[in-house]
Amino acid sequence: MLFTSAAFLILLVVTFVAYYLIPSQKGQVGLLICASLVFYAWNFPTLLLLLIASILTNWGISYVIVSTLDSPRRKLFATLGVALNLSILAFFKYSPLIGETFFPDTSAIGDFLLTIPLPIGISFFTFQGISLVVDTYRGEELQRTEATDRPMGLLANIAFYLAFFPQLIAGPIVKAHDFLPQIRRKFLRDIDWETAFRFMVTGYFLKMVIADNLKDYTYWMSYPWFQNLSVADLLVLLLGYSVQIFADFAGYSLIAIGIARLFGYVLMDNFDFPYIAKSFSEFWRRWHISLSTFLKEYLYFALGGNRHGALKTYRNLLLTMVLGGLWHGAAWSYAVWGAYHGMALALERLARDHGFRPLTNIWLRRLWVFGVVTVGWLLFRLPEFGHAILYLQKIFTNQPFGNLERLGLVLVYCLPVVFYHLGYLYLNKGKTVYRSIIQPLAYGLMIFLIFTNAGSSGDFIYFQF
Amino acid sequence: MIFRAILAAVALFLIWMVTIRYLPADLDTSQTLWGENLIHAQDYLYTEKAATDLAIVGSSLSENLTLDQINGRQVHNLGFSGQGVNDGLNVIVGADKLPGCLLVEMNVIMQEENEQFRKVVLQPATNLAREYLPVLRQRYQPVGVLKGIVSGKKTTKELNDSLQDRPINQLSLDLKIKDYSQGVDRVELREVLVALSERIRWLQEHGVQILFYELPVHPKLCQAPKAVAIREGFRSVFPPTEFTYILQPQCADYSTTDGHHLGERSLDLYSDWLKQEIALLLK
Structure with missing residues (x-):
């Protein structure tokens, strides 16, 4: 359902x-x-x-x-x-x-x-x-x-x-x-309505307006259709898919958390503005937090974590991420995706251990992490490894520009997610102007768009996992 | 905060309801193929129709036929991308008024009915809401309206004949040649056509004139086993003695973008020809 x-x-x-x-x-x-x-x-x-x-x-x-x-x-x-x-x-x-x-x-x-x-x-x-x-x-x-x-x-x-x-x-x-101690009789008066409202409106907006609309554009990333796209299309659709997968999954999680609140249960946050991460380890502290903490607590620590020297730490990171990748889907491409993130984490740790930090600008670091993560999502969209490679090849060989209308629309649907992250970074939520004007307007706009601009309803991407 | 947010949403609704009244009627607000299908279906459901109007049901092959009016009678195109005849029929049966004449495409007949589309278009509660609140219709999605205003276009389709040269379209043609050469499961075809005949005969009994037509496709597909089998299947379930057929013209006179879809000039050419044929057959 x-x-x-x-x-x-x-x-x-x-x-x-x-x-x-x-x-x-x-x-x-x-x-x-x-x-x-x-x-x-x-x-x-x-x-x-x-x-x-x-x-x-x-x-x-x-x-x-x-x-x-x-x-x-x-x-x-x-x-x-x-x-x-x-x-x-x-x-x-x-x-x-x-x-x-x-x-x-x-x-x-x-x-x-x-x-x-x-x-x-x-x-x-x-x-x-x-x-x-x-x-x-x-x-x-x-x-x-x-x-x-x-x-x-x-x-x-x-x-x-x-x-x-x-x-x-x-x-x-x-x-x-986390959950079992919360089981007790619940009362209507204890509901935190505002929190539940915020979670649910944001969740439904991300799912119905952003993810469901982007889905109809990123459809063209399928094999063999992507071969005909321009370089700009290929890049923007990749960006669009990165935003779609976030909006879809974070949207689901937010709705789930909001609904649980209505019944008096507090579920852990699953996403913490992951695309502002400045490092891969930070990304995994912000993305699908419930899975990454699960893997850390029940797998990475069980393997020894970082307690047995650098080499074993790298091995444990790689192994945890490969198994985490396979958790996502029964295809070898998911294991490759896990290994890709495992290697990124291990290399980042290696660089940090040796004091090597090539990108000092905070925004360049964010862009780097976002770029690497976004390229990785290609394996989710094209689970056939050969198709993913072909997609990347086409970025270097196809004509530079194509359907500008499609590019514009994809970017328009990506914008709210960009604002969502920037708002987290720069909006002062303690200020009266935020609480009395910006916040109600933003939620009002989201409700308006849920009713007037929802995309075609589709399954949540993570249902397949 | 909740109250103020809801108040803001209501204010935006009201502003938008007023705004859409002043939008040009021919503004192209479609964003995707799915959205375009919805716009066509909802336009059919919520616009005034005369009992003599014509309707087309078919696939993306028919979607861009430019018939507009024939003998002063309005033509409603329910050819849908990625969908087929049955999806259009669902819309027609779900609407409050039947057309005077129905044009049924023969080319893509094995396309299964899209259940999700039917639900989205005809779900009673949302259908009723859209009827009385145009602001909820696909045509008036804010992002689509913004796109329409910025692009200033009145049509959306990329139908340049030169698309034919692109490798993907050659690939698409190759796949179709292979598919058409394999023929079709005749039992399955008959089941599909028999099911269709029940709906068509029901419409006929309610006074709707039925015309079958077949669009020209790539010459290599015209006489391929699958095309021939579909033609024969139609004639056995809908005998030419009882039903009227507009025969497929010479395929060599037309060009396609991918073997199936007519290029822009060919589409105009075929639309003009089809209009003349229909005009002669209309009761």
């Missing part, structure tokens, strides 16, 4: 009204679980079975970990839980890639692997399952007595944590130790 669909709006309103009429925590959690299951099952009801299986698996493992006092056995169960989650993810997400890579066209196994469907949101809820198991093992979350005395209550909380519909299919990836 799309956040931009009428069905979703009805579900949201009905759930919201019923939620605050229910006088108990149990009832509220139960209602949100039901709404979440409806949300998930809307387009592909059979895939609901997988989500339920994931919930039951993580509940069983967490219960066993909490109930076990013996430390080695707790570790064994936790390892088993992580492995089970990763197996589910690997089976559904990577089977087609394995089939395509390792089995010939005519092989029965290859055919079978290619037919396995990719359940929407699997990368997100399995990672949350891992977080639950690890946090339970570390003793950060579930209280032993409470969990063992009330196994069904534990099941409800875990189902709620894994399936909570705002973040179910495209994040932010919520960590168990």
Whole structure:
């Protein structure tokens, strides 16, 4: 179910009204679980079975970990839980890639692997399952007595944590130790309306006005159509795609965070104006924060982080980013994209360790990071590696100018995202003029454009991951 | 802040509602192919029509036919880029008034109906809102209006015949030659045509005159197995004894940009020829 669909709006309103009429925590959690299951099952009801299986698996493992006092056995169960989650993810997400890579066209196994469907949101809820198991093992979350005395209550909380519909299919990836302590009865009077409003309006604007409009232009970046474009078209569309992917994903995250606020839950910020980053490490502290912190906490640190010398640090960075790349999609181009960012991070660290800093101007550094990141997105748009290379080649060989009208329109749709970042840098939000004039006007303009200038509704890019 | 933001949005709505009243009627505000399709569909839904008007349903091949008026009767073009006959039929059936005559393109018949397009155009609540609030229509998107004013253009299509020389169009032609040489799944074709015949006969029963026409394409495609199979399929489901066909003219007399789409001059030439043919056949 799309956040931009009428069905979703009805579900949201009905759930919201019923939620605050229910006088108990149990009832509220139960209602949100039901709404979440409806949300998930809307387009592909059979895939609901997988989500339920994931919930039951993580509940069983967490219960066993909490109930076990013996430390080695707790570790064994936790390892088993992580492995089970990763197996589910690997089976559904990577089977087609394995089939395509390792089995010939005519092989029965290859055919079978290619037919396995990719359940929407699997990368997100399995990672949350891992977080639950690890946090339970570390003793950060579930209280032993409470969990063992009330196994069904534990099941409800875990189902709620894994399936909570705002973040179910495209994040932010919520960590168990952040979410579970928030489960309690919620009251209408506690809603921070203004924050929820700001998140939702900005999110819907980024998605419906920016991303959905840019989508119809960046369509021409597909193979073989891009071969006919001018250099200016190729460059501006690449910029457009960079803005589109940000608007699409940040938009989704903002809507999710805003909706969660309506139900009294605070989800972590997922984007912090990433295109103003002055370094690649800063970019990853600002882009898809919930994934990068997850990878840092549960993978990079587990590999040893930066504690075992420079070489191992570079290796760990590269490995973390390659796996992070593969998390995005079951194609080798995503691994290459991850390696590309891993190398950028490692080289940046190497340069920093040796005091080498060729770009001293802050804006040149921002442009450099933005440029490198933007070129990297080409692998998202053209997952066939050869097509991405051909696109780059065409930048050097095609005619310089083409369809100026298209260029102008793409730039117009990119402008709000530029202002969004510049506003963050330069607007003094403490000033009265900002709060009483600029802010209401900006949100008013966004609402106006959501209704009058939305693009054709399309899936969120990150749904495929 | 929420109240002031909503107030600002309402003020912008009101200002925009007044502004669009003063925009030239022929201002080209389309931004993308999808948007252009929506503009055509919404224009059909929300403009006054006479019971004698003509409508065209078809693909992007028909989209730029310049027929305007025939025998003083208005022509509404519902040829859509990337879409087909059924999408146009959905709009016609969804509108409150049927045309007097319907021109049905035969070339691109296997194109599946675009479900998203149907929903966007005909979803009852939004459809009603757009009917009474023109500000919500695709034609009046602020960015599109801005583009129209800046570019000052009245048409959007890049139809220069010289496009033919571009490698991608040669590639496109090659792909079409390959596709057309493979023929068509006759069972599937028949299913598509039988489904179409139900809708066409319903329109006929409601007094709509039906004319089938086939645009000229690249000479290598004209008599290719797929084109021949589609022609035969039409004639078996819509017998020439019951339906009127405007036959495809000599393809060699026309040039295309990619094998399928007529170039600018050819499009004018064919439009003039088609107008004359239709004028003779109109009841």
